[in-house]
Amino acid sequence: xxxxxxxxxxxxxxxxxxxxxxxxxxxxxxxxxxxxxxxxxxxxxxxxxxxxxxxxxxxxxxxxxxxxxxxxxxxxxxxxxxxxxxxxxxxxxxxxxxxxxxxxxxxxxxxxxxxxxxxxxxxxxxxxxxxxxxxxxxxxxxxxxxxxxxxxxxxxxxxxxxxxxxxxxxxx
Numbered sequence: 381x382x383x384x385x386x387x388x389x390x391x392x393x394x395x396x397x398x399x400x401x402x403x404x405x406x407x408x409x410x411x412x413x414x415x416x417x418x419x420x421x422x423x424x425x426x427x428x429x430x431x432x433x434x435x436x437x438x439x440x441x442x443x444x445x446x447x448x449x450x451x452x453x454x455x456x457x458x459x460x461x462x463x464x465x466x467x468x469x470x471x472x473x474x475x476x477x478x479x480x481x482x483x484x485x486x487x488x489x490x491x492x493x494x495x496x497x498x499x500x501x502x503x504x505x506x507x508x509x510x511x512x513x514x515x516x517x518x519x520x521x522x523x524x525x526x527x528x529x530x531x532x533x534x535x536x537x538x539x540x541x542x543x544x545x546x547x548x549x550x551x552x
Contacts, residue, residue, distance in 0.1 A: 414454070415507060417507065418506070419506050427501055427502070428467070429489070429499050430463045430498055432497075433461075433462055433489070435459075435460055436459040438450055452480070452526070460480065460481040460487055463478055464476065464478070474520070479525045479526070480525070481526070482527070483528060490531065490532055491530075491533050502531035504528055504529055504531050506527045507525070509523060
């Protein structure tokens with residue numbers, strides 16, 4: 381029979397070892413891995429923003445009190461979301477999705493609208509994080525796309541309005 385103080389010490393040591401193993405676990409490190417991608421390669425047919433830039437907010441049960449704006453867990457920057465349409469995606473159900481822009485200030489768009497709430501965009505410092513989307517046997521591979529902002533519009537002029545970092549600057 382073990383002495384109670386030895387058992388307690390062993391249990392505490394085991395708990396500390398488990399916590400250290402979890403911190404050093406390669407699976408945990410790889411869970412949120414993001415791959416840098418070149419915009420022109422990943423979005424080889426271009427990308428279109430549908431609507432305005434909006435803050436990405438935490439879920440709130442109370443609709444009259446929206447949740448706090450989300451901070452990215454890797455960079456610590458505020459997260460903004462834009463709805464985009466990707467013409468390279470053949471499946472119409474998957475062609476529209478959200479992209480997160482990570483910046484402490486609201487990003488200012490750099491291109492003019494070509495239709496109601498529709499503008500071609502180019503993003504800088506783009507990362508793609510693989511993930512599964514769907515449920516049950518209907519799961520498909522998708523990506524969470526993040527960027528640090530908008531690229532400078534052709535001709536070097538910003539046509540965006542509102543607060544935000546200068547186009548093309550990397551706030552990260």
